[in-house]
Amino acid sequence: MTAPPAAMPRTVLALYHPAGNEIRYHLLHAVAEFPMNHLGMVVRYHNVLEPLPDPDTLPGLRAVVTWFRGARLDDPAAFLAWAGGLQARGVRFVVLGDLLFAGSPDDPAIRAPLAGFLAGLGLRYGDRWISASYGVTFPVRDARMMDYERALGGMLQEYPVVRPTDPTDPAVRSWLVARYDDDPDLDSHLVVTGPAGGFAAAGYEVFTEDSGYNPASEDLDPDGLRAWLLDPFLFFGQALGLDGLPRPDITTLTGRRMYFSHIDGDGWNSKAELPGYEERGAIASEVVMREAIEPFPDLPVTVAPIAAELDPDWRAVPQSQDMARALFALPQVETASHTYTHPFHWDFFADYTPEKEAPFVAALEASGQLNTYGSAALDQEILDIGEADLSKKYSRPRAFLDQPFDLDREMGGAAAFIDRFAPADKPVRLVQWSGDTKPYPEALTAAREAGLLNINGGDTRFDGAFPSVAWVSPNGRLVGPPDQEERQIYTAASNENTYTDLWRGRFFGFRFLTETLDRCESPMRLKPINVYYHMYSGSKVASLNALLHNLYYARAHPVCPVTTTHFVTIVDGFYDTLLIPLGPDRWRVSGRGALQTIRFDAATHRAVDMVASEGVLGQRHYQGSLYVALDPAVAAPEIALMDWPTPDRAPPGTPRPYLIESRWPLRALRRDGDGDGLTVQAQGFGDGAMAWQVPPEAEARVTARDAGGAAVARLSARADRTGRLAYALPPVGLDAVEVHLALARPS
Template identity: 45%
Template sequence: MPRAILALYDTREEQKLRLSRIHTMAEMPLNHLGLTVVYWDVADGLPDLARFGDLRGVLTWFAGDPFDDPRGYATWIGKAMDQGLRVVALGQSGIRRSRAGTAMPMSLANRFFGRFGLRDDDGYSDLTHRSRPVVADEMVGFERPLDGPLPGYPLMRAVDPRVTSHLVLRRGGQPESDSHIVVTGPAGGLAVEGYVRHYDPELVRRQWIINPFSFFRAAFGTDDLPKPDVTTVSGRRLYFSHIDGDGWRNATEIESFGKDRPIAADVVRREAIEPYPDLPVTVAPIGADLDPAWKGTAASLAAAKALFALPQVEPASHTWSHPFFWGFFQDYTPDKEAAFAPASGRRARGGYLANWFGRTRITEDEVVGEGGHAGGPDIGRYAVPRAFLEEPFDIAREVGGSLDYMTGIAPAGKPARLIQWSGDTQPYAAAIAATRAAGVRNINGGDTRFDAEFPSYTAVAPIGVAMGDQRQTYAAASNENTYTDLWTNRFYGFRNLVHTLRNTDTPIRVKPFNVYYHMYSGQKSASLAALKEILGAARVADIAPVTASHYAAMADGFQSIRLVPEGQRRWRVVDRGALTTIRFDGASFDAVDFPRSKGIVGQRHHQGSLYIALDPAVEEPVVALAAVDRTDVAPPAPRPYLIEGRWMLDGVEVYANGFLAGAQGFGAGTMSWWMPVPGRYAVTAERAGRVLWRGEAVAGVDHRLSLTIPVAAETPLRIGADRLD
C-alpha cells in the first residue's frame, strides 16, 4: 500500500528543509497517519514521478509563486492526478502568477482548481468585516478559532458534489457570494492562505486553524491504511531516556555533597540512575571528556565505567570533540578552523563550556577570555565550531572512533550503537552516512514541546528528517536546555516536561515518553530535583521501557516498512525492522482475526484505535481484522493474547491452556493476557533452563490474566503460563 507523500518546497523561499512549513508542521500529523514524506526542491524543476516508488500523494505549501512556467506545473499536477495520486495544496496554489509576476489566464487557474472540484470566480474579498462562516465543521478552529478580522480570501465556488466543504465564507448574507475555503474530496484537498494556520509575530508562535489530522486523513484517504506506530510497545506507551554528556566534568554545586563535591556525571548516576533500575537510560559521553590524551581525567573516565556497568544503562556516544555547528564541518579543512585557534598559542580550554552552547554569539572580550579567537567565519550563535580543538576534525573519529572508545570501556557484550548528535543537532548527510556505515543508529534534534509556552501541535516534531539520501532520527521530546533559557535561568524548568508528555499522549498519542537531558543536570539542586520529579512520573506511568537505540531502530523501521494487501482486511507486513506495532484508527469495533493472522503477540484498544503487537521473531507477520460487537471488554479470541505489558515479548507460542514467550525489559514484568478459559494458571520465568521464579495468577470471568513477574529481564528470559484447573 503506498505510504509516501511527495512534498514540493522551494529553497528560494525556504532556505532550509528543516525549517520548512511542511517539515515543521505537516510531517508529524502525516507520520501519525502512517505516511512518510519525501521532499523535492522545485528550484530544480519538477520531478519525474517515476523515480518515486510508492507515492500516495503530493503536498504543497507555498507562500509565493515559485514557478517560471505555471502552465507546466498545472500539466504536471494533472498527470499526477491521472496516475491516481491525491494532491493537497495548502496556502498559495502556485498557479496564479509566474515567478516573475506575470498573471496567468483564469482558464489555467480553473484547469487547476477544477481538479479539486472548485471554480475560481476571479474575485477576492480583502474587506472581510461583512464575511461570516456559513459552514465551519469540526475540522476548522482546531487550535485557533476563527475570531476577529478574517484574512482576505479568493472567491471559490464548489462545482463537484463529491467535494466536502469544511469552511465556507459568505459576504453580506448573500448565498451567491459563498466561497469554499477548505475542501477535501477524491482528488485530495485544498486550504487557502490565511486559513491553514495562525502565526503570532510577537510571540513567534504558530497554531493550526484546520485540524491537520482530520484534514490529511480525508485528503489522502488513509482510513484503509494500517498505521506503523513508534509510540507504543506491547500495548503500552513506549518509554526511553537518553543523556548527552555535556557538563560531564562539571563539579556539582549541590551543597549536600559536602566540600569534596563530585562531578556531575557521578551525581546523576547516584541520584537519578542507580535508584531507578526499572528505567533504562542511554548514556553518551563526549570522547574528549574521557580520554586522558585530550581532556579526560581519572574521575571522568571512572564515572563512565561505573555508569556503563549498570544493567539499565546503554552505552552511546555524544561524538568525540562535540561539534557545535555541524554545517561548518561539511566542507572542512584545518585552515578553515585555524581562525578559531586559541590565542597566544595556548590550547583550547578543555571541558564543555555551558555558556558557549546555544547562546547568541559571544562578545570579543568573552571569547578571548576563554582562550578563544573572536575572528574567523560567522558560525551563528556559537563562539567556536566545536568544544575541543586539540586536533583537526575527523568525522571517522567523531562517529566510529568515539563508538569504539565507548565500547572499549563498557563491559563485554555492551557495545555502543548510538550516536547522539551534539550542538545544533543538524548533521550534514555525510555525517549521518558515517553512522550507517558504522552499523549504528543516530538520534537528537526536533525539540518537541507542547505546553503553555508552545501550545500547539506545530511544535511537535516528526519522527525524523531526511538529509539527502540519509535520515536523522529526532528525539521524541526536548531536553532541559530549552526549559532553562539555554541553561542560564529557571534551572527547575525541566519539570514542565510533564505537560508535553501529557499533551502528546492525550487525546491523541503522537509521541512516546522520552526523558532527554544533559549531565549538567547534576550540577544544580533545582535541575536535579526537576529531573527526579520527571523520573517519578515515569515510574507511575503505564509504560514499556526500551533503550534509546531500540527506539531509533523502530524509527528506521517506520521508514522501511511495507504493507502488502492480501485479501479482505488482511495485510502482510514486510521490511519492518525493529518496529513492532501496527495501529488502526476508528477501530473500536474491530479486532484481530487470529485464524487469518500470523505473528501476532496481542491487541489493545486505546483512544478509539486498535494497537496490534507484532512478534519480532516472525519476519513477515500477517494482520487480519474482523468485526466485534462490544467495546467495553477485551475482544474474545480462540487463543491467548497479550493485552498490555511492560516487557517486550517474542517467539510467542500459544495453546489452549497457556502460552510460552521470550521476554526482555526493565523493571518487574507486569502484564495482562486474555485467556480463552478462566481459572488458575501456574506462571514461570526461566533463563537457560534454570527456573528464576514460580507463581500463580487467576483469569477471572473477564478472561483477563493479570500477573507480575518480579525478576530482572535486562537479559532475555522465557516466561510461560499453564492452566491448573
Template identity: 30%
Template sequence: MPRIRGGLWARCRLCACIVALTASVFGVGYVARSQAQAPAAPGAPTTAQQPSIAFYYGAKPPVAELQAFDMVVVEPDSGFDPTQHALASTQWLSYVSLGEVLPSRSYFKSIPQSWLIGGNTAWNSHVVDQAAPEWPAFYVDQVITPLWQRGFRGFFLDTLDSYQLVAKSDDDRRKQEAGMVAVIRAIKAKYPEARLVLNRGFEILPQVHTLVQAVAFESLFRGWDQGGNRFTEVSASDRDWLLGQARTIRESYRLPVISIDYCPPADRACARNTAAQIKALGIIPYVADPALSQVGIGQIEVMPRRILMVIDTPSDISLDDSSANRIGAMPLNYLGYSVEYAHVSQQLPEGVLNDRYAGIVVWLNNSIVPNQARYAQWIRQQMDNGIRVAFMGRFGMSVDGAMGQALGLDAVRGRATRELEIVSRDPMIGFETQPMPDRREAVSVRVRDDARSLLRLRAGQYEVDAAAITRWGGYVLAPFVVMTMDDVNQNRWVVQPLDFLRQALALQPMPVPDVTTENGRRLMLTHIDGDGFASRAEFPGAQYGADALLKDILERYRVPTTWSVIEGEIAATGMYPQLAPVLEPLARKIYALPYVEVASHTFSHPYDWARTLEKEKDRSTAGYDSFHLEIPGYSMDLDREITGTRDYINEKLIPPGKKVKVLLWSGDCQPPAEAVRKAYAAGMLNMNGGDTLISRSNPSWTAIAPIGLNKGEGAFQVFAPHQNENIYTNEWSGPYYGFERVIETFEMTDKPIRFKPLNIYYHTYSGTKAASMRALRKVYDYAMSQPVMPIYASDYIRKALDFQTFAVARDGDTWVVRGAGDLRTVRVPGQATPQLAGSQGVVGFSPANGGQGTYVHLDGGTARFRVGSNTPAQPYIAEASGVTRNLVRTGNSMRFDFRGDYKPFFRVAGGSQCRVTVDGVAQRGTRVEVAASEQSSQTFRRVHVDCAE
C-alpha cells in the same frame, strides 16, 4: 529489458507457441485449489495459503514495499544486491533468460557464434542453440554462478520457448528441449538448494517438474502487445487453453501456477480487478505495468505508506527548520506515513507514482513558484495518474484558465474591498484557534458542486472558498492552515490536520505502525547528553555532576539508560587533560552498570553542524573552532568526531561485551547528510533534534516533532521524542527546577492522543545543582508511576527506522504487515479488534488512547490477521512490560518467548480457566511477573498459556 513471452505471438494449439512479453514470474512448491477445477488431492492448501509474488525490473527496487511479498523477482543488471537487503520473510530471485541472450549481457561475448542460431527482432536478441553440448556447463558457469556469488538463491528462467523460432521439425524441437532439460539439471546439480521457476516450458515439464518450484505464464485476462504498443484483452479461447495448462501443472505436477497480467500504470482499479479475477481461479496473480517498473497487485495489495511533500523552502532555511518538517510531517507520521521531500525548484519525481505514494502534500511559501508552467504540468500529471493532492497554504500557480478548469475551480471576479466574513465552515476549521480572514490573503476561487467547501468567505458580492475537499484532493489556503504568532514564537493549527489529510488524500483505513507503544504499555526511553561531565557538583556529597547522577539517579531508579560522553571533555587529548585521571574512571564506573547503554556525543561537540563540512574542507578559515569546543590544536574533522570518538570509548571506557551503539547529535542537532551516513557506516545508530515542546503555555500540535527527517539515501536522522532540560531552563540560565515542566509535555503527547513515547532526556550538567536534581527526581517519579515499558534509546531508534520501511498489505479481508521486527505494534482504526483464530504473529491487543483504535501486539516483524467486532475466545496478552517472540497458537493455548529489561511482566486476557507456566514452572494468576536478574535480562523465558476448551 528482460521480459516474459506470451502476448506477442498468436497461440498455436498444436505447438503451444504462446510467447510472452515484458514480465517475469516466481512461485513456491505448493498447490492451490480453484473452484473452477477438479478437487485438489487430499492435503492440498486452499487459495488462502497461496504465496505472494512480485516482479520488479526497474532500477532501485523499492524494498520497503516489496518486502510485503514472499518472493520478488528482480533484474540482476539493475545492480540490486540481495545481500544488502536480506529479509526474513522475503526471498529475492534473479531473472535469467535461457532461450535467448541480449548483446548487453556480460556473458554475450563469450558465447561462440555457432551457438547463435537465430534472432528475435522484437527484442533485438539472439536465440541460443540449446542442443550445443557445452551449453549447460557454460550457462551454469557464466550465468548462474556469478549471480549465486552475488547472493541470489533463486532464478526465474525465461524464454523457454524461443527455440520454436528456429526449430521447424519435431526432431529439432526434441533436441532443443533436451538441451534445456540438461541446463536445468546442471543448475540443480551444482546448486541443489536453488529455487527455479519456469516461464512456461510446458513441453519440458514432464522431465523437470521435480526440480522446479513453480510455473508462470502471462496474460490470462489482460495482455500487452509490444509490437503494437497497446494493451489487449485475452480471448476466452486463449484463456481456456491456458487454464487447461494450469490444471495439468497443478494436478499432475503439484506445482503452483502464476499469471502475470498487464494494466495501464495509472489504472490501479484495473490491476485490482484483474488480480481478483485471477485469484478467484486459484492462480497466483501479479498485475502491473508492462515494463514491470511499478509495485503491482498480486496475491496481496501493498498499501503505499509514503507521502511526497513538495516544498519551496528558501535556501537560507534548512530542511530541519522548515515549517513543512517541523509542523507538517508529524500528523502524517501519526496517520502512518513516512514523508519524503521534493523541492519545487529541483527535478520532481517522474513517472507514475501511485504504487508507492499515498498522496502528495504541497506546502509552499509562495503563491506563484518561479517555474510555474513546469510545476503546474507536473501537478496535473499526478492527478491524472490517480494521486490525490492536498495544497496546504498556497497553490503555487495560477488557478484560473485551464488549470482552474482541471481543478474544478471557478475564478471569482473582483476582489474583497472590505473585511471578509465567514459564511460557512466545516467543524475541522477552528481547531486550535479560530480562523481570522485576511482579505489581503484571499484567493479568488470558488468550488463547484462536485466539491465540498470547508470554509466560505464573503465580502459583499465577492464570495470565495478558502478551503475545500475536491475530487482530486483538497486545499486549505493561508492563513487557515497554521496561524503564526511571532510575538510569542508559537503557532496554532487552524485546520484539524488529521481530519483534513485523511479526507483530502482519501487515506484508506489500515494498520498503522506505531513507535509509541509496545504490548499496551507506553514506551519510555532515557538518554543523557554528555555535556558537563567535567562540571563539579554545587552541593555536598558528590565531586562532579556525573557522580551525583550516578549515585542519586542511576543507582536509585535502575532503568535502561543511554549515556553519552564528549571525548574532548573527559579525555587526556581534550580540554581538561589534568582531569582525565578522574573523569575516565568515573565514566568506566557508569558504563559498567548493566542497565547503561553506551553512546557518543562526539569529540568536540559541534554547535552548528551546517558549518562542519565547510570548515572541514577549509581549515584555514579564521574562527574555524568557533562552532565547537575549543580543543587545543584541533581542526574540524567529521571522521574524528564520529569514528574517532567511537574508537576512543570502545577502547578506553567500556567493559568487555559492550560497545558504542548510539551517536547523540550535539549543538543544533542538524547534522548534514554526510555526517548521518558516516554514523551508520561506523556502526552507530543516531538520534537527537526535533524539538517537541508542547506544554500548557504552548498547547499546540505544531510543537510536536515528527519521528525524524530523511536527509537522503542512507541518511535518516531520528529525532528525540522529547526535549531536554536546556529548553525548560531557558538555556540553563534558570529556573534550574524548570525541567519538571517536561511532565506537561509527557501528558500532552499522551492524551487524548498518544503521539510520542515518554522520553527522559537531559544533560550531565543537571547533576550539578540541587534544584535540577530535585526536578530530575520528580520527573523520574512521575514517569515510573505511569504504565510504561522502559527501553534503551537504541531500541527506540530501531523502531523509528523500522517505521520508515514497514510494509502493510491487504490479502482480501486479511491484513499482512511486515517489518524488521523492531517495531512490534500496529494501531488499527475504530473499535475493531484482531480476530485471533487463524491469525499469525499476533500476541494480543489493547485499546488505544482517546478512542483512536486498537493497539495490536506483534511477536516480531511479520503478522497476518483479520479484524472484527467479535471478542476473541482465545487467550491473548492484554498488557506486558517486555518483548514477546516466537508465538505459536494451538486452539485455546499459546506459547511464546518473553523477556524484559525492567520489572518484566505480562497479563493474560481471554480464554477461561487458564494455566500459565514460565520455563515449566506454574504461575499464580494471569498477571505474571517474570523474575530476571539484571545480568540475565536479555534471556528469553518460555511461556505456556493453556486454557479450557
C-alpha cells in the same frame, strides 16, 4: 500468473521553495509532517526549483503536498503539466496556503492547465479575490474540523474565491465556507477535502504571528507563535484517504506506551554543587549515576560521553574514565557516543578547513575562553568574526578545538575510544548529535558507515509555553534522494536546555517536561515517554530534583521501557514498513525491522480476528484506537480484522489467549496443542507486568525459565469476569526468559 498485491502507498512528496534558511523551519517539516507521520505517512522533500521528478521514479507515491505563501515558479505551465500527469495516475494533491502558486490565472498560457488541475481536486477558480475581510461571515464552519487550537477571528486573511466543481457531489466536502458582503455569489470554500486530495487557504490552515514566517519562503520563526486553525489529523486523514487504514506506530510496544531515556555527555566533568558531593570534589556524572541511574534499575538509560571529556590528551579529569567504567557496568545502562569534540554548528564543518576555524581559535585564546566549555557564551566579538555562518546560540564552531576537525574521528573514532570503558558486550552503536543537531549529509553518511545509529533533534514541546501540536516534531529528517537517502532520527521530547534558557537559569525548569508527556498521551497518544537530558543536570540541586521528578513520573505510568537504540530501530522500521492489502480487512506487514505495532484509528467496533491472523501477539483498544502487537519472530505477519459490536466484552471468536499488554517486550509466541496455554520469549527491565485475554475466571500457572531451562519464577493467577488475566513476574527479565502460561478453565 497473477501479480503479487502492491503495498499500500505511504509516500507523500513535499514540494518546497528553497528561499528560506533550512527545511526544519519550513511549515511542511516543522508543522505538517508530524500529523502525516502519525497517520502512517513517510514524507520526502523536493526542491520545487529543481527538475521535477519522473513519476516512474516515485514508487509508492500517495500524494504531493505543497505549502506556499507568496512563492512563484519560473515555469508554472511545466509544473501544471507534471501535476496533471500525476493526477491522471491517481496521485492526490494537498494544497495548503496559496492555491495560485502556479502563476496568475489570467495568464492565457496557464489558464487551461490551472483549471484542469483544480478540476482534478473537484474545485474551480471563481475569478475573484477578497481582500477586504471585514465583511466576511462563515455560513459553513464545521466544528469537527475548524477552530482546533485557535478560533478564527480578528483580522482575517485575504483569500481567492474557490468553489466546488459540482456542489452536489457529497465526496467533496467543504469544512469552511466564507461569504463576503452577505452575497452567496461570493462564497469561497476555503477548507475542502475530497477523493483527489484537499485544499486549505493561506491564513485558514494555521495561525502564525506576523514575524512567524517569510511570505516568500514559508519559513517559521523558530520561537514564534503557531497554532492549528483546522484539525490536522482529520484534514490529512481525509485529504489522503486514510480512513480505516493501518498506521505503523512508534509510540507503543506490546500494548504499552514506550519509555526511553538518553543522556548527552555535556558537563560530564562539571563540579557538583550538591551537599555531600561538593565537599569531596565530585563531578556531575557521579551525581547522575548515584542519584538518577542506580536507584532506577527498572528504567534503562543510554549514556553518551563526549570522547574529549574522557581523553587525557583533551579535557579529562582524574575521575572521568572511572565514572565511565562504573556507569557502563550497570545493567540498565547502554553505551553511546556524543561525538569527540562536540560540534555546535554542523554546517560549519560541511566545507571545513583549519584556516576557516583559525580566527575562532585565536579570539577564544586571546579572551581566555579556549579551554572553557563556552557553549552559550555569546561573546559578540567572537560571533562577528569573518563570514562564518554560526548559529547565534554558539560562540564557537565546536566545544573543543585542540586539533583540526576530523569527521571520521567524530564518528567511528569517538565510538572506538568510548568502547575502551565499556564491557565487551556493550559496544557503542549510537551517536547522539551535538550542538544544533543538524548534521549535514556527509555526517549522516559517516555515522552509518561507522556502523552507528543516530538520534537527536526535533525537541518536541507541547505545554503552556508551546501550546500547540504544531510544536510536536516529526519522526525524523530524511536527507537526499530515495536511492541515496540518509535518516536523522529525532528525539520524542526536548531536553532540559529548552527549559533552562540554554542552561543559564531556571534550573528547575525541566520538571515541566511532564506537561508535554501528558499532552502527548491524551486525548491521543502522540509520542512515547522520553527523558532526555545532559550530565550537567547532576551539578545543581534544582536540576537534579527536576530530573528525579520526571523519572518518578515515568515509574508511576504503565510503560514498556526500551533502550534508545531499540527506539531508533523502531523509527527506522517506520520508514521501511510495507503494508500489503490481501483483501477486505486483511493486510500483510513486511520490511518493518524492529517496528512491532500497527494502529487502527476510530476502531472501537473493530477487533483482530486472532484465528485468521498470523504472527500477532495480541491487541489493545485505547482511546478509540486499536493497537495490534506483532510478533518480532514472524517476518511477515498478517492482520485480519472483524467487526466487534460489543466493545464491553472480549471479541467473539477468540478462543485462544492473546496479549493485552506487557512491560517486557515479547517474541516467539508458541501455543500449546490444546489451545489453553502458550510459551513466549521475554526480556525487559523491572517487573514483568503482563495482561492476557483468556476465558473469564480462568486460572493460570505462570513459569519463567532462564536460558538453561531452570525455573526463576513461578506464580498463580486468576482472570477476572471479563477474561483479563493480569500478573507481574519479579524482575528476572534483564536476561531473556521463557514464560509459559498454562490455563485451567473454571468448572
